[in-house]
Amino acid sequence: MSEKNFVDYVKICCRSGKGGAGSVHFLRSKLTAKGGPDGGDGGRGGHIILRGNKQLWTLLHLKYRKHIIAEDGEKGSRQKMSGAGGKDIILEVPLGTIAKDVETDTVEFEITQDSEERVFVAGGRGGCGNEHFKNAVNQTPRYAQPGEPGIMVWKNLELKILADVGLVGFPNAGKSTLLSVVSAAKPEIADYPFTTLVPNLGIVKYRNDQSFIMADIPGIIEGASQGRGLGLRFLRHIERNSVLLFLVPADSNDVVNEYKILVNELRQFNPELLDKKRILAISKCDMLDAELEKELRKEVKKQLAKISSPLDFKSPVDFEPSGGAIFFSSHTTKGIAELKDELWKVMN
Numbered sequence: 001m002s003e004k005n006f007v008d009y010v011k012i013c014c015r016s017g018k019g020g021a022g023s024v025h026f027l028r029s030k031l032t033a034k035g036g037p038d039g040g041d042g043g044r045g046g047h048i049i050l051r052g053n054k055q056l057w058t059l060l061h062l063k064y065r066k067h068i069i070a071e072d073g074e075k076g077s078r079q080k081m082s083g084a085g086g087k088d089i090i091l092e093v094p095l096g097t098i099a100k101d102v103e104t105d106t107v108e109f110e111i112t113q114d115s116e117e118r119v120f121v122a123g124g125r126g127g128c129g130n131e132h133f134k135n136a137v138n139q140t141p142r143y144a145q146p147g148e149p150g151i152m153v154w155k156n157l158e159l160k161i162l163a164d165v166g167l168v169g170f171p172n173a174g175k176s177t178l179l180s181v182v183s184a185a186k187p188e189i190a191d192y193p194f195t196t197l198v199p200n201l202g203i204v205k206y207r208n209d210q211s212f213i214m215a216d217i218p219g220i221i222e223g224a225s226q227g228r229g230l231g232l233r234f235l236r237h238i239e240r241n242s243v244l245l246f247l248v249p250a251d252s253n254d255v256v257n258e259y260k261i262l263v264n265e266l267r268q269f270n271p272e273l274l275d276k277k278r279i280l281a282i283s284k285c286d287m288l289d290a291e292l293e294k295e296l297r298k299e300v301k302k303q304l305a306k307i308s309s310p311l312d313f314k315s316p317v318d319f320e321p322s323g324g325a326i327f328f329s330s331h332t333t334k335g336i337a338e339l340k341d342e343l344w345k346v347m348n
Helices: 175-182 231-238 255-269 271-275 290-307 336-347
Strands: 009-015 048-052 067-069 089-093 097-101 107-111 117-121 152-159 163-169 200-205 211-216 241-249 277-283 325-327
Touching (some): 009 117, 048 097, 067 089, 117 152, 163 231, 163 255, 175 200, 175 211, 231 255, 241 336, 255 271, 255 290, 277 290, 290 325
Parallel strands (some): 048 089, 163 211, 163 241, 277 325
Antiparallel strands (some): 009 152, 097 107, 097 152
């Protein structure tokens, strides 16, 4: 999917249909000159409904559809005939779409299942006809209820990608290269920062025809949780991943410090992210010879043991990743099988 076609946020104006008015009518026929009230009810105004569609991955189809207007309900008629209801408008959205109120920014609901339907904006109820208001005292009511007005409101739709594994790392850490090696995804790959500007998804094949979904999240930088760089825009996608795979390149000046910065950015954005399982992987290991790799493994293990102390991060959280650190190279595929095994073990 090209960058311009990936849309994970839209703001739309929704107007549900107003309810039809109840009818004021009295029975008139050849045999009845002055019959009782028989005014029918007005029809319900059309709802605006969100429906989950597992075939969709973006909100692109709603980007230029700024105004969603549902039909009004029709008026009631004679002989207790109700007016037709307004036609509902169904908006299909990808799984993981969150509906929010623009003014309060509160989350109203989330679409997580295929074909799941939720009323986004409810249509107005139809008014009751005068037949409902007859009684012993007033046998000929000459009034009926008007229909309820429709609702016009601005809404936000946000997409949080649903994936089993989310790749987290600084720009140019090798996330896109890894995704292209372990799956059929073809993300843009280049030797400069911020090559990836949109999340990419790939299905990773595992043993015995099993598979899992991996998401390549655009690189974050220090201060992303405060809005620096591109990270803040995409950090929310990490919230829907069951396992976080932290990638730090082998040529980093300080592997463990980069890992600490990444974890700290996630903690500041949403502390609940630290409840997820984490794996630390050292990428680009083809640049290391056997001796350098041995020394780096030893140093990383030593440093990870230190930061597992709550005092190191001033937070009562164990920052040590599951299973220590895994070394791999996307170019030579060294360590890829071990990495997939570890991911599968942690996921299950």
